[in-house]
Amino acid sequence: MERYWNTIETAPAHEMKALQSLRLSQTVRHVYEHVPFYRKKFDEMHIKPEDIQSIDDISKLPFTYKQDLRDNYPYGLFAVPVEQLVRIHASSGTTGKQTVVGYTANDIQIWGNCCGRALTAAGADASDFVHVSYGYGLFTGGLGLHAGAEEIHATVIPVSSGNTKRQLQIFKDFGSTILCCTPSYALFLGESLRDMGMDQSQISLKAGIFGAEPWSDEMRWKIEDLLGIKAYDIYGLSEIMGPGVAFECSEQTGMHVNEDHFYPEIIDPDTGEVLPEGEVGELVFTCITKEALPLIRYRTRDIASLTREKCSCGRTLIKMKKPSGRTDDMLIIRGVNVFPSQVEAVLLELGDTAPHYMLIVDRVGNLDTLEIQVEMKEDMEFDAVRLIEETEAKIKSAVASTLGISAKVTLLPPKSIARSEGKAVRVIDKRKI
Amino acid sequence: MTMKQLSVFVENKPGTLAEITGILGENSIDMRALSVADTERYGILRLIVDHPKEAEAALKEAGFKVSLTDVIAIAVSNQPGGLSQALRYLAKAGIAVEYMYAFVSQKADTAYVILRVQDNAKAVKALEEGGIPIVRGEEVYRK
Numbered sequence: 001m002e003r004y005w006n007t008i009e010t011a012p013a014h015e016m017k018a019l020q021s022l023r024l025s026q027t028v029r030h031v032y033e034h035v036p037f038y039r040k041k042f043d044e045m046h047i048k049p050e051d052i053q054s055i056d057d058i059s060k061l062p063f064t065y066k067q068d069l070r071d072n073y074p075y076g077l078f079a080v081p082v083e084q085l086v087r088i089h090a091s092s093g094t095t096g097k098q099t100v101v102g103y104t105a106n107d108i109q110i111w112g113n114c115c116g117r118a119l120t121a122a123g124a125d126a127s128d129f130v131h132v133s134y135g136y137g138l139f140t141g142g143l144g145l146h147a148g149a150e151e152i153h154a155t156v157i158p159v160s161s162g163n164t165k166r167q168l169q170i171f172k173d174f175g176s177t178i179l180c181c182t183p184s185y186a187l188f189l190g191e192s193l194r195d196m197g198m199d200q201s202q203i204s205l206k207a208g209i210f211g212a213e214p215w216s217d218e219m220r221w222k223i224e225d226l227l228g229i230k231a232y233d234i235y236g237l238s239e240i241m242g243p244g245v246a247f248e249c250s251e252q253t254g255m256h257v258n259e260d261h262f263y264p265e266i267i268d269p270d271t272g273e274v275l276p277e278g279e280v281g282e283l284v285f286t287c288i289t290k291e292a293l294p295l296i297r298y299r300t301r302d303i304a305s306l307t308r309e310k311c312s313c314g315r316t317l318i319k320m321k322k323p324s325g326r327t328d329d330m331l332i333i334r335g336v337n338v339f340p341s342q343v344e345a346v347l348l349e350l351g352d353t354a355p356h357y358m359l360i361v362d363r364v365g366n367l368d369t370l371e372i373q374v375e376m377k378e379d380m381e382f383d384a385v386r387l388i389e390e391t392e393a394k395i396k397s398a399v400a401s402t403l404g405i406s407a408k409v410t411l412l413p414p415k416s417i418a419r420s421e422g423k424a425v426r427v428i429d430k431r432k433i
Numbered sequence: 434m435t436m437k438q439l440s441v442f443v444e445n446k447p448g449t450l451a452e453i454t455g456i457l458g459e460n461s462i463d464m465r466a467l468s469v470a471d472t473e474r475y476g477i478l479r480l481i482v483d484h485p486k487e488a489e490a491a492l493k494e495a496g497f498k499v500s501l502t503d504v505i506a507i508a509v510s511n512q513p514g515g516l517s518q519a520l521r522y523l524a525k526a527g528i529a530v531e532y533m534y535a536f537v538s539q540k541a542d543t544a545y546v547i548l549r550v551q552d553n554a555k556a557v558k559a560l561e562e563g564g565i566p567i568v569r570g571e572e573v574y575r576k
Contacts (some may be wrong), residue, residue: 376442376498378498379500380500381500381502382440382442382477382498382500383438383440383477383479383500383502383549384470384477384531384532384549385470385472385477386531388475410474413442413444413497413498414498415496416444
C-alpha cells in the first residue's frame with residue numbers, strides 16, 4: 001500500500017491548478033514589492049502584478065538566469081529583510097562568485113516537507129534510521145535530507161561525507177535503514193562493503209535516495225544489487241531550494257515534481273517558448289511559495305521532459321524525466337558543479353601556463369576523476385623535473401581551494417593541445433552514464 | 434663563467450629521441466654531453482652541443498619545447514674523491530645541486546661535470562675560492 005506524506009500529492013488536477021494560480025499571483029506581488037531587480041524587469045515589460053491571475057499567465061513573466069544571481073551577489077535578489085532569514089547555503093563557484101541562496105524559517109519547513117515526501121515515497125517512516133552521507137555545510141545535500149528525515153520523525157544519523165570505513169561500521173552498529181548520498185558514493189560504499197568481507201546480512205539498509213549528479217539505470221541496478229536495497233532518484237538545485245524539488249516513487253520511471261511549491265515548465269532553450277507536455281527542452285522552475293529567494297522562471301540549463309501520464313503510485317504530481325544533459329557546459333564531478341570557465345579563470349589568474357587546456361573527466365572505480373591538461377608557456381623553465389612538478393602542484397591546490405574539487409594536473413609542451421577553428425573543445429567526458 | 438645547456442621536453446612516445454637527434458644531425462650540430470631525466474609521463478633531455486642557439490632554433494622549428502639554461506661546468510681531476518671535494522665547497526656555501534652529469538674530456542686525466550644550481554654566481558664564487566677550475570663554454574663547444 002503506497003503511503004504519501006501530504007494529501008496534495010494525490011490531488012486532482014483542477015485543485016492543483018487553483019493552488020498554483022493563487023500562489024503564483026502572491027509570489028509575483030511579493031517579488032514586485034520587495035526585489036528591485038524584478039520590479040525593474042516587470043516595469044520594462046509593462047507587467048503589473050494584477051496581470052498574473054492564473055498559472056497560465058506564467059509565460060508572460062521574464063526568465064531568471066544564474067548570471068542574475070551572480071550580478072546581484074550575494075543578497076541582491078533576496079525578498080525579505082535579514083531579520084527573517086534563518087539560513088544561507090551556497091553552490092560551488094569561483095571564490096567570490098558563488099551562488100548564494102537564503103531561507104526563512106518557513107522556507108526551511110517547506111524544504112523539510114518536500115524531502116519528507118521523498119523519504120516517504122522511498123518507504124521510510126518514523127521507525128527508520130536515515131543515514132545521511134551527503135556533505136553537511138554550504139552544500140544543500142546534507143541539511144536538506146536531514147530536514148526531511150526529521151519531518152517524518154525518522155531518526156537521522158548525520159554522518160556527512162567521507163571516511164568510508166566508518167560509514168560501513170555505522171551501517172552495521174547503528175542499524176541504518178535508509179541511505180542518502182550521491183549515487184557514485186553509494187556504489188563505492190557497496191563495493192567497499194564487499195571488499196571488506198561484509199555481506200548484506202550484516203546491515204539493515206532497505207532503500208537509498210541518491211542525487212546531486214547524473215546516473216544511469218545500470219548504475220541503479222548495480223547499487224541495488226551491491227547494497228541489497230531499492231535505489232531512488234532525487235532532483236534539486238540550491239537556487240530553487242536544494243534536494244527535494246522532485247523525487248522518485250516506487251515506479252522508478254521519473255521524478256514527481258513538488259509542483260505545489262515549484263512550478264515546472266519545459267521551454268525551447270533558443271526561443272524561450274514553452275513546449276507542450278512530453279517534449280524535450282530546458283527545465284525552468286518558478287518558486288511559488290518561497291519567501292527569501294523566490295526565483296521567477298529560473299533557467300536550470302538541465303534538459304528534460306514533463307509528463308502528466310497516470311502513475312501507478314497514485315500521485316498526481318507531474319513527473320519529470322531524469323535530466324539527459326545540459327544546455328551549457330557545466331560538469332557535475334563528484335556532486336560538485338564545475339564550469340570549464342572556472343578552471344580557466346584559475347589558470348589565468350596563476351599565469352604560470354598558456355591559456356590552452358583540456359579537461360578530461362572519467363569515472364575510475366565508480367568515482368569521478370578530473371584531469372586538467374594544460375600547456376606550458378613557451379618561456380617556462382622546465383629543465384628539472386621539480387620545476388614541472390611544482391607548477392602542477394600549485395595549479396592543483398588553487399583548483400582545490402577555489403572549486404572545491406581535487407584534480408590531477410598535467411603540464412604538456414606548447415601547442416600539443418589541438419586548436420579548434422570554431423568553438424574550442426575543452427572537455428572530454430569519458431564517463432559512461 | 435656559465436655555459437648554455439639545451440633542454441628538450443620529451444613526451445614518452447617511441448621515436449621521439451631518434452627524431453630529436455636526427456634534427457641535430459641534419460643541422461650538423463655535434464653533441465658533447467647528454468643526460469636524460471625520466472618520469473613516468475615524460476623525459477627531459479639535457480644536451481651540451483657545439484652550437485646551442487642553432488640547435489635551439491632547429492628544434493623549436495620542429496615543434497619541440499626547448500629552452501637554454503645556464504649551467505656550470507667544472508673540471509675534476511680523474512682520481513678518487515675529486516668530485517666530492519668540489520661538491521663539499523658548494524654544500525658549505527649552502528648551495529643545493531638540482532642535478533648534475535659528467536662526461537669525459539679530450540684530456541685523459543680530467544672529467545667535466547655539469548652542475549645545475551639555483552644561483553650560478555654564488556656557486557662559481559664558492560668553487561673558485563676552493564680552487565676548482567671552471568670550464569668556459571668555448572672550451573667545451575670547440576673540439
